[in-house]
Amino acid sequence: xxxxxxxxxxxxxxxxxxxxxxxxxxxxxxxxxxFVIGLVMVTMGGGHEGHDHALAGNGDFITTAGGEGGHxxxxxxxxxSRLKVTLWHNSLFFLGIAVIGIFFTAxxxxxxxxxxxxxxxxxxxxxxxxxxxxxxxLAVFFWGGHEIFHWTDASLYDPKSEHYxxxxxxxxxxxxxxxxxxxxxxxxxxxFAFWYAIRNNSKAEDVEGxxxxxxxxxxxxxxxxxxxxxxxxxSAWLWVMSIDSHWFSTMFGWYNFASYxxxxxxxxxxxxxxxxxxxxxxALNENHLHDLGKFVFAFSIFWSYIWFSQFLLIYYANISExxxxxxxxxxxxxxxxxxxxxxxxxxxxxxxxxxxxxxxRKTIILKIVCYAVIVGHWIDFWLMITPGTLKENxxxxxxxxxxxxxxxxxxxxxxxxxxxKAPLIxxxxxxxxxxxxxxx
Amino acid sequence: MxxxxxxxxxxxxxxxxxxxxxxxxxxxxxAAPPRDWFAAMFVSVLLLGTGGYFLGDMLWxxxxxxxxxxTVQWAWDITNFVWWVGIGHAGTLISAVLLLFRxxxxxxxxxAAEAMTIFAVICAAFWPVVHMGRPWLVYWPLPLPNxxxxxxxxxxxxxxxxxxxxxxxxxxxLVFWYIGLIPDFATIRDRATTKWPKLMYxxxxxxxTGGARTWMHYESVSLILAGLSTPLVLSVHxxxxxxxxxxxxxxxxxxxxxPYFVAGAIFSGFAMVLTLMLVTRKVYRLESYITMExxxxxxxxxxxxxxxxxxxxxxxxxxxxxxxxxxxxxxxxNRATGPYWWSYWAMxxxxxxxxxxxxxxxxxxxxxxxxVLSIVVNIGMWFERFVIIVTSLHRDYLPSSWxxxxxxxxxxxCYAFTFGLFFTLFFxxxxxxxxxxxxxxxxxLKESSSxxxxxxxxxxxxxxxxxxxxxxxxxxxx
Numbered sequence: 001x002x003x004x005x006x007x008x009x010x011x012x013x014x015x016x017x018x019x020x021x022x023x024x025x026x027x028x029x030x031x032x033x034x035f036v037i038g039l040v041m042v043t044m045g046g047g048h049e050g051h052d053h054a055l056a057g058n059g060d061f062i063t064t065a066g067g068e069g070g071h072x073x074x075x076x077x078x079x080x081s082r083l084k085v086t087l088w089h090n091s092l093f094f095l096g097i098a099v100i101g102i103f104f105t106a107x108x109x110x111x112x113x114x115x116x117x118x119x120x121x122x123x124x125x126x127x128x129x130x131x132x133x134x135x136x137x138l139a140v141f142f143w144g145g146h147e148i149f150h151w152t153d154a155s156l157y158d159p160k161s162e163h164y165x166x167x168x169x170x171x172x173x174x175x176x177x178x179x180x181x182x183x184x185x186x187x188x189x190x191x192f193a194f195w196y197a198i199r200n201n202s203k204a205e206d207v208e209g210x211x212x213x214x215x216x217x218x219x220x221x222x223x224x225x226x227x228x229x230x231x232x233x234x235s236a237w238l239w240v241m242s243i244d245s246h247w248f249s250t251m252f253g254w255y256n257f258a259s260y261x262x263x264x265x266x267x268x269x270x271x272x273x274x275x276x277x278x279x280x281x282x283a284l285n286e287n288h289l290h291d292l293g294k295f296v297f298a299f300s301i302f303w304s305y306i307w308f309s310q311f312l313l314i315y316y317a318n319i320s321e322x323x324x325x326x327x328x329x330x331x332x333x334x335x336x337x338x339x340x341x342x343x344x345x346x347x348x349x350x351x352x353x354x355x356x357x358x359x360x361r362k363t364i365i366l367k368i369v370c371y372a373v374i375v376g377h378w379i380d381f382w383l384m385i386t387p388g389t390l391k392e393n394x395x396x397x398x399x400x401x402x403x404x405x406x407x408x409x410x411x412x413x414x415x416x417x418x419x420x421k422a423p424l425i426x427x428x429x430x431x432x433x434x435x436x437x438x439x440x
Numbered sequence: 441m442x443x444x445x446x447x448x449x450x451x452x453x454x455x456x457x458x459x460x461x462x463x464x465x466x467x468x469x470x471a472a473p474p475r476d477w478f479a480a481m482f483v484s485v486l487l488l489g490t491g492g493y494f495l496g497d498m499l500w501x502x503x504x505x506x507x508x509x510x511t512v513q514w515a516w517d518i519t520n521f522v523w524w525v526g527i528g529h530a531g532t533l534i535s536a537v538l539l540l541f542r543x544x545x546x547x548x549x550x551x552a553a554e555a556m557t558i559f560a561v562i563c564a565a566f567w568p569v570v571h572m573g574r575p576w577l578v579y580w581p582l583p584l585p586n587x588x589x590x591x592x593x594x595x596x597x598x599x600x601x602x603x604x605x606x607x608x609x610x611x612x613x614l615v616f617w618y619i620g621l622i623p624d625f626a627t628i629r630d631r632a633t634t635k636w637p638k639l640m641y642x643x644x645x646x647x648x649t650g651g652a653r654t655w656m657h658y659e660s661v662s663l664i665l666a667g668l669s670t671p672l673v674l675s676v677h678x679x680x681x682x683x684x685x686x687x688x689x690x691x692x693x694x695x696x697x698x699p700y701f702v703a704g705a706i707f708s709g710f711a712m713v714l715t716l717m718l719v720t721r722k723v724y725r726l727e728s729y730i731t732m733e734x735x736x737x738x739x740x741x742x743x744x745x746x747x748x749x750x751x752x753x754x755x756x757x758x759x760x761x762x763x764x765x766x767x768x769x770x771x772x773x774n775r776a777t778g779p780y781w782w783s784y785w786a787m788x789x790x791x792x793x794x795x796x797x798x799x800x801x802x803x804x805x806x807x808x809x810x811x812v813l814s815i816v817v818n819i820g821m822w823f824e825r826f827v828i829i830v831t832s833l834h835r836d837y838l839p840s841s842w843x844x845x846x847x848x849x850x851x852x853x854c855y856a857f858t859f860g861l862f863f864t865l866f867f868x869x870x871x872x873x874x875x876x877x878x879x880x881x882x883x884x885l886k887e888s889s890s891x892x893x894x895x896x897x898x899x900x901x902x903x904x905x906x907x908x909x910x911x912x913x914x915x916x917x918x
Contacts, residue, residue, distance in 0.1 A: 112447070112448065114445055114448075166764075167764040170761075170764040171762055171764065174762060211446065211447055214447055215447075226747075229747065229748075229751060230751070233751065233755060237762070246764075248759050248762055248763040249695045249696075249759070250694045250695050250696035250697075250752075250755050250756055250759045251695035251696045251698075251699075252695075253755065254696065254699060301671075305674070305678075305698070305699075306698075306699065309678065309695065309697075309698040309699070310695045312682075312686075313682070313685045313686060313693070313694075313695045313697070313698075314695065316686040317685075317686060317687065317688050317693050319688060319693070321763075321765070430445050430446055430447045431445045431447065433443045433445065434443050434444065434445045436443075437443045440542065
């Protein structure tokens with residue numbers, strides 16, 4: 001029996017139109033305006049929503065997750081700290097989305113998935129942002145590492161100093177600038193190298209055809225997944241968990257990964273929808289959207305599962321060294337409400353709105369949910385990073401939102417540019433006909 | 441219509457037709473059992489009987505027959521419980537999660553895997569019941585209105601959550617499995633020529649007609665049950681991990697437990713599926729249905745979940761050091777170098793190191809290697825639970841009460857009893873029920889049988905490959 005084959009024109013090339021550029025620049029301009037307003041506000045001493053409250057409920061508490069105990073020594077708050085922290089937060093968040101693009105591409109190959117062949121150039125392009133975010137991340141570490149990471153304080157390790165901290169001495173083998181920089185460069189460099197290899201292999205398939213490149217891609221994808229399985233956890237300990245330098249949780253690496261993964265999936269979905277609306281990916285139909293929607297839905301639940309498991313186990317065991325992490329967030333007049341906003345945006349909202357089959361097949365619902373989820377996970381990372389660094393001087397205002405918009409514009413610009421560098425549809429992908437006929 | 445890419449292997453090989461499927465799979469049910477079956481059944485019943493003797497003796501005389509002591513109050517009992525529950529994960533994962541992921545290769549292994557799940561959960565549920573010491577009070581963990589005043593179960597206890605999780609999981613898995621069996625029972629009923637099978641399979645098949653409407657209902661019920669079972673399959677082992685992780689025992693209280701236990705459960709579940717399927721495949725000559733491709737897929741799931749478990753072990757170890765908590769650090773050092781070092785290294789070797797052999801294609805496509813490693817993995821997963829439970833307990837916060845646990849004959853034989861129970865049930869299943877879901881294999885046959893497979897076109901301009909019937913190849917069989 002012969003299979004009847006649809007004849008779509010698969011020769012699509014993405015053109016980075018003036019219209020698209022304009023939209024991106026508007027976001028960028030707005031972001032810059034917000035950012036400047038935010039800067040003015042923090043330098044003028046505004047935006048200190050919680051300054052006067054200073055953790056009223058925390059007085060009787062013996063320790064903090066950062067380990068600074070009663071002695072709030074060293075870095076007095078200066079407005080640049082807030083700038084450094086938000087730079088760190090945004091660099092990490094968008095670096096994560098970029099890496100998820102590579103990871104998503106890799107799992108499609110490792111799992112032998114057919115449905116996604118049509119859209120595979122989109123997540124693949126995400127990886128192009130890795131070097132930019134990576135360089136900024138390193139620069140922020142050099143500039144603001146001392147404000148972000150309590151463990152960079154040399155006096156902690158000096159027995160003569162009043163800040164001497166035995167616990168931190170115990171961690172010194174891992175938490176030191178040498179290990180931090182080596183691993184950071186290794187991970188970001190590794191991700192970029194894998195992306196480069198995957199991308200080249202993928203482009204070569206367009207020219208050569210056949211299945212040789214597919215099988216090679218499978219090997220590359222598997223190797224990347226192994227590398228990512230280790231690097232995602234270790235980088236989460238280094239870049240995020242070590243901010244609250246006394247605190248620890250074995251779940252933390254997977255929790256970070258879950259947050260990244262949902263944000264990345266939502267970004268992929270949005271990018272696919274916008275490309276389709278701009279007249280590209282003509283063969284895309286609601287079955288592909290349905291699968292993307294399922295991914296966002298399923299992994300939102302996965303994130304909630306991880307979040308809840310971590311919370312419940314710490315809450316239930318009630319060991320003060322561990323509960324302090326949630327205590328600092330839930331009891332804070334600044335952060336408390338965001339814990340619930342975080343749970344609403346990342347669990348309740350996607351769970352309820354993407355529950356039905358129809359919802360996953362409608363672009364408008366997907367768009368709303370994906371934006372909500374991206375904002376939600378951005379807040380999730382903000383909640384991981386800010387309380388430990390800025391304490392009660394933190395905030396979520398024009399500065400943070402403006403910088404996020406600048407990053408979003410930069411991300412969109414770099415990814416759109418990368419999309420122009422290769423045909424938008426990998427026409428020789430051996431799964432292409434499966435993807436075109438995808439029907440669920 | 442559905443198009444299948446050339447890079448996919450066929451799911452059914454040997455050029456089977458729909459009729460062949462029915463014949464091949466109904467044959468063992470209709471024929472008299474072979475001598476091997478009687479031999480296997482004899483061994484199972486023997487285990488059941490001798491294990492049952494020790495079990496009865498233990499119940500009569502009390503839990504003191506086991507080797508538990510005042511420090512190690514939980515040992516083989518709960519280890520076996522977690523081990524069996526873990527094994528009970530693969531079936532529903534295959535039937536539910538793989539259905540949601542539209543993985544068609546599930547069709548020829550889901551039936552036996554689900555049966556195995558149900559029997560494993562029965563063996564698991566056995567442990568908390570006998571561990572009560574007074575199994576006739578088995579209804580006490582249920583929140584029933586009672587005449588003892590305001591005496592209720594402890595809703596704060598993860599052990600109670602376990603009661604709910606496992607009973608729900610068992611019920612839904614059973615229904616899911618049974619719904620899948622109905623069309624096949626109807627097939628056997630229609631083929632039956634004698635009175636009793638006609639009657640029995642007629643009753644079992646609930647008057648299945650095979651009409652379009654019934655199939656429509658079948659499909660939607662399958663999807664609904666898959667949707668229900670997916671959170672359940674994850675919740676069961678999550679809550680089992682809560683039994684330990686909500687405590688403040690070093691080595692137990694760690695936040696990574698829930699997902700790590702789930703991964704470990706899937707790992708051991710797939711290993712057990714492989715052990716059973718390789719035997720069934722050989723005895724019933726099902727090589728065309730459970731192909732090397734299926735075995736390889738399952739082995740890949742074993743590598744993935746085994747590596748996840750390996751990462752979790754390393755994470756626990758690292759964070760114990762990183763935390764600076766002395767008790768936590770000691771618990772892990774004690775695991776690796778203390779009196780139970782041998783069980784720790786048995787776990788590491790069997791669970792983390794040996795499954796890595798499956799990275800090599802010749803190994804993961806070898807029947808002998810697969811069979812051996814599937815058993816190795818299950819030994820490793822038993823040791824994992826033993827290590828977590830016994831090594832964390834045996835040296836508690838008070839060094840004067842440190843103790844060593846040694847199993848008694850009753851520990852061993854009660855465990856043997858559950859093996860007897862498991863295999864007796866499985867062999868009964870293999871004799872009286874179709875071990876492969878005929879209806880669902882037929883549904884993928886058109887796309888997947890190797891005869892049609894070569895005639896598929898995948899890339900638009902590609903020339904048609906020659907139509908040849910490939911020979912069933914068995915590289916390393918026997």
